[in-house]
Amino acid sequence: MPIIATQGLTMRFARVTALDDLSVAVEPGVVGLVGANGAGKSTLIKILLGLLPPTSGTATVLGLDIAREGLRIRESVGFMPEYECLPPDVSATEFVVHMARMCGLPPTAARERAADTLRHVGLYEERYRPIGGYSTGMRQRVKLAQALVHDPKLVFLDEPTNGLDPAGRDEMLDLIRRIGAEFGISVLVTSHLLGELERVCDHVVIIDGGKLLRSQAVEAYTTESGVLTVEVDDGRDTLGQHLHDQGVTVHPEGRFLVVDIAGEQTYDLIRDGVADLGLRLIRMEQRRHHIEEVFQAGPAGPAGPPAPAGAVQPGAVQPGAVQQGAPR
Amino acid sequence: MSTSTIHDIGYRHYDGRRNGRAYVLRSLYVHNLRAAFGLGRPARAKVMPFLLAAIMLLPAAGSVAAFAFTKEPDALFRYASYAVIMQVIVAIFLATQAPVLASREIRFHVIPLYFSRPVGHLDFVLAKGAAMASALFALMAVPVTVLYVGGLVAKMPDSGEQVLKWLGALVGCVLFALVLAAIGMVVAAFTPRRGFGVAAVIAVYMVSAAFVGAVQGIAEAQTNFTLQGWAGLFTPFNLVDIVQVRLLGAQSSSAGVPSGIEGGIVALALCAVIVLGSIAVLYRRFRKAGLS
Structure with a gap:
């Protein structure tokens, strides 16, 4: 069963067409979504989360319809936005526990999962300090942790390597590969850098101007x-x-x-x-x-x-x- | 003796219980109520709310002490008038804490993280509004209760009548809390910068109070007591006081109160409009913030 399938998905705003008749299906694994800035990547994620109704077309995520079963989709997916989304005056632990509870995890489970997840993304002692004092790399890890804390079946990672230095970028890519391989969680990761995704993805979808350019397994792109x-x-x-x-x-x-x-x-x-x-x-x-x-x-x-x-x-x-x- | 080692047990899936909407709503409410008093935040976030709460208690405690010594019933504040007398403190609390609840998460773009989870837009608004109202209620109801309990301990006569007055005042506090929370949250939600939010809420309170005060003063000078009474609808403390006086049997503590039961009904209806209108506005505001 494809984790994500769209049929003729179109999204028009007042002046721009963000998605234009997009039909694509991807299987479980680490999926890269590539496009220049403004290609419609973030819009696609919002539609797939069931937050933004598309102008026309249909889509399913994990076999659930975005129009009718948005709530059930949001129960089983995680979302890491592209932009800063962390309050500065609470600690990472406090914040991630709160986000776990927002997914319905009972208090004890929320605390355990938050501690586990923060460890997995590589935040240790600093997780008790307010987020305001974190470096960009640490913030990206907190954003990733909040997307994983409720053990989703699929995570949407919007530009997770944005603003990271080369070492931080490598660590983040390594984490993404582990999420797919070790954690067994499917990943949809967006980027405007193809070289990055070539390293971690099983499958790459390329969109340009809201249109599907290509959707293929990574090997197919790199044949002789x-x-x-x-x-x-x-x-x-x-x-x-x-x-x-x-x-x-x-x-x-x-x-x-x-x-x-x-x-x-x-x-x-x-x-x-x-x-x-x-x-x-x-x-x-x-x-x-x-x-x-x-x-x-x-x-x-x-x-x-x-x-x-x-x-x-x-x-x-x-x-x-x-x-x-x-x-x- | 065995050497201890740290085992990396790898990633573990969670297959435990996942609670439903009621739990999420309750968690959200508690989180926001804690935020209103700076709990779970650095110490400086706690200074303002607790300082204001202490200032709210001081006159009540002093009044109880004065009553205990003099046994003069007038030494004890009337329960229903306490919120009106202390309105500046209540307004400052609203101005400093409403932005914490209403605009902080908009400013730092946290809202999309809620709506990408199983959190409904209406639940989100109701939890925040209820948390702000509860915080305001606690701020006003605790000193009123101190007055009542103090009076009881110091042997205030007519204890049966006191209970009724106290309960009436608590209902009044609920209404004050709802109306003030509704106004404060809406104003704060449209001023994302915290400093501006504080200033905007204070400005709305001051301007409405000053304007209504001026109109009432002129009306009184012209002996137009009808206008003086109805003008009271346009500033929050006077508005709720009209309900207290006309529907809950309290004595007036405001400059103008329209006569008859219909004045109270109009005021109560206006309170309901403010609360429901603010829920509708906040719903749209947070929904939009969730997509940015």
Whole structure:
């Protein structure tokens, strides 16, 4: 059963269309929701929580209808907002206990769960101090703890890495992975940074301007592409010219050559070319896609026809687009 | 002897009891009532409410002491007039504590965390309103009860009549608490900055009191006692006092009270409109804050 399924979900505000005929279904696990700022991510979460009725379309969360069973959805999900949402003058313990009680947990259970959850997110002695004195990283942990304290089946994490330094970002991503893998709680995590989600998610949904761009398992985004990266010690241009003369499509890119694979013989041509010219071959590897290319492929392909955003397929990435992707 | 080790037992799921709406509503009410007195907050949050509560008690205690010595029934404040006499203190309490309940969670964007849980919008407003009203009731009813118990201990004559007067005054306190909480919460909910909230609530109290006072003064000078009485409807303490005088049999402690039972009924109806109107306004305000 999909944890989240939407059919033709549309949300129009007075001047903007936040969601436009969005139909998507995702299975349990860690799901990334990617889009630029204003792509409709936060609006989608509010709709899925049953707080904002959509203009049209339907959706289910954990098999419950958002229009009729909003209360039951809110009993079994957790929500970590993007913005600051913590009162400064109470301690993390006090606050998280209160939020647990708001989910109906009896007093003793609320205290135990709050202590457990704060420990899991990595807040120890400081949890007895007022939140006003916390660092951004600690605040993010409290926000995460309040979303998990009632042991939900699904959590919505809206931009959990916002404002964190690289180390804090890694710790937060690690926590998200543990929530999915160890805690067994499904996660819908939003971000505008694809690279982050590539590391923790099983499945990534990309929306742009309220429209679905792509919804796929992470592996599908990072399959092998049809190009080879070739690195030689000296004489990159010589090799490039040599291969070009033999009818191979080749582009220089930094210290590398990027070669389109036409078939088995491409490998032989490169091998022979390197040997004939007496160059030292450092590496030759098949390049993998990065999720970022989904965004770069459309506008960045001067050679190919500008593909409509929704029609971009993996493997159909234009050479021009690959050229723009930094080697990894 | 075994060495103790800390075992990381990993994440444990919660499969215990989850209570329903009544429990959530009660928890929310208690949380807000505690907040109204600064409990569960740093010490400086407790200073103002407890200082004001102490100031409220002082005249009552002094009055009981004076009565015990002199045995003069006039030395004891009339129960129903206590809230009106001490109205400045009650208004300051409302002004400092209504923003704590009504606008603090709006300002720090905590509201969406409630509504993403099984907390209803109406329950949320009712719990907050009831907590503010309860805090105000405690502030006024405790000194009134001190007066009554003190009088009883010091052998006040007509103890049967005193009980009735005391109970009537408590009903009056409930009404004061509801009306003041309704006005204070609405004003505070629309002034997210705490300092402004305090100032705004005080301003509403002062302006209405001053305006009504001026109108009543002019009316009295022109011997227009009808206008003097009806003008009293437009400031909260005088409004509730009209109900106390006309429907609960208390003696007037305000400048103007309209004559006859219908004056009391109009005043009571106006109180109901204020309370229900404030619930409707707060419902919309918090609902909007829950989506921001």
